[in-house]
Amino acid sequence: xxIANFPVIGIVLLAGxxxxxxxxxxxxxxxxxxxxQIDEDPFRVNGVVLSGDMRxxxxxxxxxxTFFSAAHVVFDDTAGKWGEPPIWNAKANSKALDETKSIQSxxxxxxxxxxxxxxxxxxxxxxxxxxxxxxxxxxxxxxxKPAVLNLKGVSDLKKxxxxxxxxxxxxxxxxxxxxxGYYLHKTGPGVTPYKxxxxxxxxxxxxxxxxxxxxxxxxxxxxxxxxxxxxxxxxGLPSEATVYAFSGDINSLTRAVTPLIGKNLPDSISVGNASxxxxxxxxxxxxxxxxxxxxxxxxxISVDGFxxxxxxxxxxxxxxxxxxxxxxxxxxxxxxxGYGKVIHNEExxxxxxxxxxxxxxxxxxxxxxPTGKWILRVQDRLxxxxxxxxxxxxxxxAEGTAVPVP
Amino acid sequence: MSRSGKWWLAAALVxxxxxxxxxxxxxxxxxxxxxxxxxxxxxxASQPDFEKERETSDVAARKQIRSDWDELMAWLDSDPAPxxxxxxxxxxxxxxxxxxLDPQVLAEMIRELLASGADKETGLAFKxxxxxxxxxxxxxxxxxxxxxxxxDPEMAAVTAKGLLAExxxxxxxxxxLRSLAREGRGRAANEELTAYFGQMLGxxxxxxxxxxxxxxxxxxxxxxxxxxRQLAEWEGNPALRSMALDEFAAEHPEVVxxxxxxxxxxxRANLMARVHPDDPAQMAVVDDYLRSPDLTAEEADSFLKSxxxxxxxxxYRLYGKTPAPYAYDQVVAGDRAALExxxxxxxxxxxxxxxxxxxxxxxxxxxxxxxxx
Numbered sequence: 001x002x003i004a005n006f007p008v009i010g011i012v013l014l015a016g017x018x019x020x021x022x023x024x025x026x027x028x029x030x031x032x033x034x035x036x037q038i039d040e041d042p043f044r045v046n047g048v049v050l051s052g053d054m055r056x057x058x059x060x061x062x063x064x065x066t067f068f069s070a071a072h073v074v075f076d077d078t079a080g081k082w083g084e085p086p087i088w089n090a091k092a093n094s095k096a097l098d099e100t101k102s103i104q105s106x107x108x109x110x111x112x113x114x115x116x117x118x119x120x121x122x123x124x125x126x127x128x129x130x131x132x133x134x135x136x137x138x139x140x141x142x143x144x145k146p147a148v149l150n151l152k153g154v155s156d157l158k159k160x161x162x163x164x165x166x167x168x169x170x171x172x173x174x175x176x177x178x179x180x181g182y183y184l185h186k187t188g189p190g191v192t193p194y195k196x197x198x199x200x201x202x203x204x205x206x207x208x209x210x211x212x213x214x215x216x217x218x219x220x221x222x223x224x225x226x227x228x229x230x231x232x233x234x235x236g237l238p239s240e241a242t243v244y245a246f247s248g249d250i251n252s253l254t255r256a257v258t259p260l261i262g263k264n265l266p267d268s269i270s271v272g273n274a275s276x277x278x279x280x281x282x283x284x285x286x287x288x289x290x291x292x293x294x295x296x297x298x299x300x301i302s303v304d305g306f307x308x309x310x311x312x313x314x315x316x317x318x319x320x321x322x323x324x325x326x327x328x329x330x331x332x333x334x335x336x337x338g339y340g341k342v343i344h345n346e347e348x349x350x351x352x353x354x355x356x357x358x359x360x361x362x363x364x365x366x367x368x369x370p371t372g373k374w375i376l377r378v379q380d381r382l383x384x385x386x387x388x389x390x391x392x393x394x395x396x397x398a399e400g401t402a403v404p405v406p
Numbered sequence: 407m408s409r410s411g412k413w414w415l416a417a418a419l420v421x422x423x424x425x426x427x428x429x430x431x432x433x434x435x436x437x438x439x440x441x442x443x444x445x446x447x448x449x450x451a452s453q454p455d456f457e458k459e460r461e462t463s464d465v466a467a468r469k470q471i472r473s474d475w476d477e478l479m480a481w482l483d484s485d486p487a488p489x490x491x492x493x494x495x496x497x498x499x500x501x502x503x504x505x506x507l508d509p510q511v512l513a514e515m516i517r518e519l520l521a522s523g524a525d526k527e528t529g530l531a532f533k534x535x536x537x538x539x540x541x542x543x544x545x546x547x548x549x550x551x552x553x554x555x556x557x558d559p560e561m562a563a564v565t566a567k568g569l570l571a572e573x574x575x576x577x578x579x580x581x582x583l584r585s586l587a588r589e590g591r592g593r594a595a596n597e598e599l600t601a602y603f604g605q606m607l608g609x610x611x612x613x614x615x616x617x618x619x620x621x622x623x624x625x626x627x628x629x630x631x632x633x634x635r636q637l638a639e640w641e642g643n644p645a646l647r648s649m650a651l652d653e654f655a656a657e658h659p660e661v662v663x664x665x666x667x668x669x670x671x672x673x674r675a676n677l678m679a680r681v682h683p684d685d686p687a688q689m690a691v692v693d694d695y696l697r698s699p700d701l702t703a704e705e706a707d708s709f710l711k712s713x714x715x716x717x718x719x720x721x722y723r724l725y726g727k728t729p730a731p732y733a734y735d736q737v738v739a740g741d742r743a744a745l746e747x748x749x750x751x752x753x754x755x756x757x758x759x760x761x762x763x764x765x766x767x768x769x770x771x772x773x774x775x776x777x778x779x
Contacts, residue, residue, distance in 0.1 A: 080648050080672055082679070082712040084770070104773050106737065107717035113534060114619035117645045130721070138738075138777035249722075252536070256720045256730035260737065295460055296508055337498070338505035338556030339537060342590070367536035373506050 027206045027239040028192065030169045030185035030213065038093050038184060042219055042227035045147045048089040048097060048168050048182050049073055049135070049215055057167030057216035058088065061147035061229050062254050064140040065261045069215030070234045070244070071110050071131045086135055090142050092168065095181040106260070108135040111253045130199070131234040132244045134253050136260050147217065151399065152309040153230030153246035156220050157194040157202050164188035165209055165233050165241065167216020174208035174238045185213070187241075189221075200245050201234065207241040209233060218243045248311035251399050252367055278314075279305055283376070283392040289321075289329075292383030296332070299376040299392050303336070310398040312370045314362040317343065318393040319376060321354040325385035329354055329378060335365045336372025346381065354387075358395070370396050467507040471515040474500055478546065482526045493528050497543060501553055513558035516550045517565055532577055532616040534722045538584060544577060548617075551581045559585060563592030570602060577617030579606060580724060587627050587725040596628050603633055607640045619643075620724040622650040626657055627726040631664045638668035648673050649719060655680040656718050656731035663691045675708035679715035682736070683744035693747075697756060710763035714744050738778045745771040 033043050042059075049058040049069045056073030060066065067088055071077075074086045088103045110133045150156060157163065165187040171178045179185070187209050194202035209216075213233055220230040235242040281301045289297045317333060326348030334340045341364045344354060374394055380387045478500065481488060488496070504512055525547045533542030539556060543549040551569075555562040566582035573579050583602055586594035594602075603624050612618040625633040637650055651669065655662040655677045662677045669677065678695050681688040695701065696709070716737050720729045748771055751757050752764045 077645075080645065080676070081708055082676055082715055082717055083708075084711045084766075085717060104770055106774060107715075107732075109718055109720045111721050112649075112719050113721040113723070114622055114646060114649060115532060115534070115616040117643065117649065118614060118616050118619040119531070138774060252722070252728050253720065256728055259730060259733035260716075262734050290460075293457075293460075295510065298506075298508075300506070332509075334505060334509075336505065337502050337539075338553060339539070340556060364537055372502055375506065377509070 025174060025208070027174055027208045028187050028190045029174055029208050030165075030167075030172055030179070030187045030210055033093075033166070033184040033186050035093060038091055042147060042164075042217070042229075043166060043184055043186075044091060044144065045142055046091065046166050046168070046184055046216065047141065048092045049086050050089065050097075050102075051086040052076070052083050055168075055170065055212050056214045057212065057233070058086075058135065059147055059166075059217040059229060060090070060142045061149055061217070062134075063261055064142060064146050065137045066146070066254075066257060067105070067135045067137075067141055068217070068229070068232055069108075069133055069135060070232055071112070071133045072234070073215045074108060074133055074135070075110060088135065088137065088141050089182070091184070092182040093184050097182055103137055103139055103141060105135045105137045108133040109253060109257050111249065130244070131201070132232050132250075132253070134257050136257050138262070147227075147229045148222075148225050149246055149250060150220050150222065150228035150230040151246050151248055151250055151311075152307075153218075153220065154200055154202070155309060157218065157230055157243065157245050158196075160191050160193050162189045162191055162221050163230070164190070164219045164227070165207070165213065165216055165243075166219065167209065167213035167233060169210030170212035171210040172208065173210040173236060176238070179210065179212075187213075189219075194243065194245070197242055200231075200247060200249070201242055202231070202245045203240065203242045205240050207236075208239050209236050209241055218245075248309065248367055248399070251311055251313070255366070278395050278397040279303075281374070281394045281396070283389075286388055286390050289378050289380040289387045289389060291380050291386055292328075294379060294381050296377040296379055297389075299378065299389055301374045301376070301392065301394055303370050303372060303374055303394070303396060306370050306396075306398050310370065311367045312362070312365045312396060313399045314360065314395075314397045315365045316358045316395040317361045317376075318357050318359070318391075318395075319355070320390040321378065321387050322390055323354060323380075323385055323387040324350070324352055325382070326351045326354045328380045328382040328385055329387055330381060331379075332377040333361060334375045334377060335368060336370070336374065337368060339364050339368055341365070343376075370398050464508060464511050467511045468515055470507065471504065471512065471519075474503070475519055479524065479526055482528065482546075490529055494530055494542065497528070497530075497549055501549075501556075504553055505556065509557040513554055513561040516554045516557070517561065520547060520550055520554075520565065520569075532620070534620055534724050536722055538588060538722070538724050538726075540581070545575075547575075548577055548581055551578065555581075555585050555588075559588075559591045563594070566592075570605075575617075576606075576609065576612035576615035576621075579609075579612075580615075580617035580621035583621060583624065584724055587624055596630055596633075599624060599628050600630060600632050600636070603628065604636050607636055607642070610642070613642045619646055622646055623653070623723045623725045625650055626654045626723075626729075629654075629658045629661065631661050634658070634661055635665045635668060638665055644673075648676070652676055652680075653719060653729055653731075656729065660685070660688055663688060666691070666695070671702070671705055672708045675705045676712065676715065679709050679713040681714070683714050683740045683747060684742075689743070689747060696751070696760070703759075706760055707763060710760060710767050713767065714740050716740075738775075741771055741774045741778075745775055 037043055045060045047058050049056045051074040054073050058067040058069035061068055085105045085107045088105055089097050112130045116130050168182050169179055169185050192204045192207050194204045197203040216233045217229040218231045219227040222228045231243040231245040234244045281303050283299045283301050327346050331344035333343055341361050376392045525545050527545055530542040532544050535541030540552045562585035566585040569582040585592050625637045634654055659680045681692050683689055716732050748768045752768055
């Protein structure tokens with residue numbers, strides 16, 4: 001680490017009051033990030049999030065116009081109030097916030113469901129189980145690229161790997177010491193495996209943060225990508241931390257926000273591993289479909305090669321069915337687990353040959369695990385015209401390790 | 407024998423031998439096409455016996471489903487009891503395996519299993535996953551209903567109608583209703599869905615059921631003022647009602663305005679803040695609302711701090727698509743229209759009591775419109 005090359009006096013001056021207690025503590029404690037590192041990864045994507053009287057942390061990730069934070073920072077659950085959209089303060093690192101650099105976000109989407117409310121009422125749940133939001137703005141929130149998301153955070157954080165939490169605590173929870181101003185702190189890096197608390201909420205001991213740090217990222221180290229955001233800090237006690245860990249669900253959240261962040265979004269690009277890349281699968285045997293039989297004939301395609309945790313982003317279907325009467329045919333595509341889409345339902349009357357080329361059939365399959373058996377099912381329901389399936393091709397793109405970085 | 411006589415004799419022998427070979431029991435004819443021909447000639451006669459193949463595979467599929475089911479029932483009672491993770495993994499594997507079977511056979515078998523009344527609790531929480539299918543099944547019957555909806559939506563809809571009339575389980579009611587509510591084959595008319603929605607809301611004892619809670623999404627899917635009214639007048643969990651009304655308003659703001667008086671306070675402020683400011687009719691209602699003498703300071707404050715409200719909740723939903731109610735162009739146009747109206751409100755003496763909030767709102771809208779230039 002660069003910091004080791006500096007004289008001790010320099011570290012003390014830069015680190016301020018929290019360094020010494022942290023060094024003595026048996027838990028990981030928040031330590032001020034040296035000012036000269038603020039522009040480096042992953043610190044440069046952090047920001048203070050203000051919402052009414054609430055102060056929290058956040059980080060710009062996935063897109064330069066979006067930031068993640070904790071829902072309880074921006075939404076008043078008790079009153080059910082939406083309030084003003086949160087204000088983003090990029091790379092704050094001073095006694096007071098520079099309001100001229102603040103950006104009023106346009107809003108946020110909160111990832112939740114109805115069952116969460118019932119579970120909480122019955123004390124069966126955990127307020128942190130779905131405590132994540134994705135804020136959006138019409139302006140870029142940082143210069144440079146946003147952080148890369150680790151959508152396998154929910155599994156990676158349970159492993160004995162190096163993690164680090166960053167953000168803007170207003171106190172050191174473990175020591176009970178207030179932290180003045182808006183200075184970026186880091187807790188870790190350290191190796192502290194997390195355990196499941198409730199659904200995607202993971203919990204660890206021996207990790208301390210502090211009020212105001214909520215909404216900050218927990219980072220995992222990827223050998224190719226550097227620090228990747230694996231979740232959001234959502235709660236803690238002295239010497240304990242709870243995070244909302246990222247998984248494929250986050251793809252649904254980003255997909256919902258996508259229409260809000262303007263036109264001309266860049267296409268997905270591959271960021272390491274197989275993320276957001278397409279794979280092709282072909283059924284290339286010619287096979288006759290029984291004539292005039294209201295039963296399905298299956299054309300199975302085994303899909304593999306995707307990493308554990310990756311989920312479907314897009315599915316494109318191509319096939320050729322030789323026939324002299326399209327109106328005889330019903331065609332259904334089934335994905336692993338039974339997700340399905342009707343592709344053709346006896347339309348086309350007496351037209352020849354039913355041919356599809358790169359038809360986007362993604363909608364019913366997004367967010368599912370692509371690995372397993374996909375089946376094109378065909379029925380020739382009327383007698384008299386023989387239908388032959390000549391080939392079937394699936395092009396599947398999945399997201400997982402990291403989502404696209406513009 | 408003349409030459410022509412010999413020729414006829416030879417011809418007759420060839421034909422005779424040929425007939426003998428052709429008709430001899432167990433005899434083999436010389437193949438016309440070599441066994442490993444690069445281009446086999448396929449004729450109707452050379453097709454496999456589809457009917458026999460299908461019967462065999464249908465029998466095998468039925469046997470597999472029955473066997474999987476019996477084993478599942480026994481396994482849930484085994485000692486030591488399987489963990490929740492193991493149960494979830496096994497149900498997912500069963501669903502994946504069944505999805506590869508003939509959907510009609512699977513649907514028929516599931517109907518039989520449902521009709522038998524057999525069931526077991528799994529210990530899993532009711533959980534909605536992608537595309538409204540469950541990723542947590544508290545009972546095996548719910549698991550069956552979930553699989554049926556995927557394998558044969560039309561048969562699932564028929565099954566649902568029977569089940570909706572007789573079940574005492576809120577979770578089953580909610581899942582059965584999904585087959586009538588989701589887009590595509592089996593979708594019932596809005597009037598029918600509204601009637602089921604009212605029937606469901608009438609079960610006060612279902613208030614703590616997770617399935618019931620997730621079923622509140624039905625109002626958004628129906629999208630009618632009657633569904634919104636039923637929801638607004640429902641006297642159950644206020645947090646559930648608020649979320650359901652909010653998601654309804656995000657997608658159907660014009661409908662919500664029709665029944666704005668059915669709610670009040672902050673809940674009403676949230677709904678009013680979701681109007682589309684570039685729709686003069688909607689803005690006229692908002693204008694009246696802001697000038698209403700009945701509007702409390704707290705409600706007005708809540709409205710003016712969030713208007714035009716474009717934050718939202720989203721997630722997997724039982725009936726409708728994952729909510730994504732807003733888009734860039736629409737929000738930008740709305741903000742511009744809102745700013746024009748707010749400029750007037752700021753200078754309107756009748757709204758002087760809200761001046762501080764209005765100026766703050768004006769500033770926000772100005773920032774946003776500048777950001778989009």
